[in-house]
Every structure is written in C-alpha cells, then in structure tokens.
Amino acid sequence: MSEETSTQKEWAAPEGSWASSPGNRRSMLGNRNRDTKPELLLRRLVHASGLRYRVAAKPLADMRRTADLVFRPTRVAVFVDGCFWHGCPEHFVPPKTNPGYWREKIGRNVQRDRDTDARLAEEGWLVLRFWEHQEPAECAEEVRSAVSARKRKLLGL
Numbered sequence: 001m002s003e004e005t006s007t008q009k010e011w012a013a014p015e016g017s018w019a020s021s022p023g024n025r026r027s028m029l030g031n032r033n034r035d036t037k038p039e040l041l042l043r044r045l046v047h048a049s050g051l052r053y054r055v056a057a058k059p060l061a062d063m064r065r066t067a068d069l070v071f072r073p074t075r076v077a078v079f080v081d082g083c084f085w086h087g088c089p090e091h092f093v094p095p096k097t098n099p100g101y102w103r104e105k106i107g108r109n110v111q112r113d114r115d116t117d118a119r120l121a122e123e124g125w126l127v128l129r130f131w132e133h134q135e136p137a138e139c140a141e142e143v144r145s146a147v148s149a150r151k152r153k154l155l156g157l
Helices: 003-010 022-029 037-048 099-122 136-155
Strands: 054-057 067-071 076-081 126-131
Touching: 037 067, 037 076, 037 136, 067 136, 076 099, 076 136, 099 126, 126 136
Parallel strands: 076 126
Antiparallel strands: 054 067, 067 076
C-alpha cells in the first residue's frame, strides 16, 4: 500500500470540520474570498473608467462584513457574488455529498446577504450586487453610472 493511500485511510477530519476527505478539505481551504477573477475584471473596468474605491473594505465601521468595492464618499457598496456560495437561482447546483450541510450553509449566506443589504440601506448606502457570471462591462457601467449619479446628488447638480 502506498504512503498516500494509507494516509487517506487514516485521515480524520479535524475537530468541528465538515470535510469529507483530505482532498475536499484542501480544495475548500484554497477557495478565495477576495480577488476572484470576476471581481478583478470588474475592478479593472471600474478603475479604467476613472473611479477610485476601497477593496475588501467594511462599508460601516461596526459591521464585520466587507464589500468587494467600497465608494465611501458616495456610499456605494459593490458585491460580486459567486454562484455557488450565494445560491444563484440560475447556476447553483447543490452538492451530492453532505447536502443538508450545504443547504443550510448556502441558506445562511443568502440570509446574511439580505441582512447586509438592509443594514447598509438603513444607513443610506446603495448596494449593488452582481453574480460572477454577469458581463463585467455591463456591471462596470452600472457601477460607474450609480457612483456618478450619487456624486452629482452630493454636489447638488
């Protein structure tokens, strides 16, 4: 028996972990929570349009959650949601392994997203949410348009 095979047979998930295998755990640890390809594409286009923003910043100081792009002066928070992690109605496919865990996990993510939207709206923020599969140029134009409109409003134009 090879060393790798014996390691896999002896492997046990760490305390409190839901990982079903060492490969699964390795894969999940490798998932990014910022600087994803869709986020980088959007940032590049928004930056090219002349707008400047904070990356992975808290819109509200007392909020633990971060937005992907934050335009503080105009109070615009932009989120690029992954289809799997945020339960995209078009692309989400529940995993066959441990479906109960994933249904609850994704459900909590969606609830947290709605709570974040509501809390930011209460504080006067505009929340823009995009799915990772949306066309980056269209998303960037929506961001540019929203930030420009709010800037004009702030300046009284």
